[in-house]
Amino acid sequence: MRRVRISVPAPASLRLELVGVPAGSSLTLDLRLEAVMEGVLVSGTVTAALAGECGRCLGEVADTVQAELQELCVYCDAGHPDTERDDKEVSRLDGDLLDLEPALRDAVVLALPLTPLCRPDCPGLCVECGQPWAELPVDHTHERPDPRWAALSRLATGPAPADPDPAHRTDPEP
Ligand SMILES: [Zn+2]
Ligand SMILES: [Zn+2]
Known part of the structure; x- marks a missing residue:
């Protein structure tokens, strides 16, 4: 099992009507990679900045959101027999994040507040x-x-x- 912590720019799709992760802002991924029979099991957390409009007063909302992510990355390992080498791990995952994007989007969008508030007692x-x-x-x-x-x-x-x-x-x- 490996732990990988990287930052990637957020895709533009991480948003709901009132609130979302600004496109291009930094997504922090704190992931565990486990080699399993079918591929690589990727699990961990995504932390992202949140910006939007308060559902009560329409004021500015600036917050962070954290989501749990778990995805079996079937093709992560294709053509990479050297899974045990740390130096290749991170760069390889970087490219494979393309595969992770749908799972990441689902996880983050689910974690977005339906009624974002500028502060809890707005x-x-x-x-x-x-x-x-x-x-x-x-x-x-x-x-x-x-x-x-x-x-x-x-x-x-x-x-x-x-x-x-x-x-x-x-x-x-x-
Ligand atoms: Zn009044
Ligand atoms: Zn408010």
């Missing part, structure tokens, strides 16, 4: 004005009830119910 946006809460003063508020909106919400919920207080209904006759 407060999101004010629903009234759309400004990020992080940039608003703590006492930020919108005057409620604005009489015009109050009138609208009365329309939406139907006429106001009759005054239930009996004291108001039976006005004493003079």
Whole structure:
């Protein structure tokens, strides 16, 4: 078994709608290579930079992502009987990463957050004005009830119910 730690430029395919690994940024592969009957079993972790948009406030997300990778590399060994020589191992793997790319893409894309957040407790946006809460003063508020909106919400919920207080209904006759 060998351990190999190398960095390769990220392909452009490692992304979801809101977040992804910037193309050309450095992917760090920390891999174990095991010769098995069928070829070389490659397993280990991929660490990559993450950039995107916060799913709550649309702010910038800068993070890292780590994914587990395991792939049987059937042709890795073809024409290389010298699997035990360290000096050739790394350069050979470098070329064979082409074969690993689909597995690597699957692993990284699966590890991407569906709702990336700029920080775990991102407060999101004010629903009234759309400004990020992080940039608003703590006492930020919108005057409620604005009489015009109050009138609208009365329309939406139907006429106001009759005054239930009996004291108001039976006005004493003079
Ligand atoms: Zn955010
Ligand atoms: Zn607001």
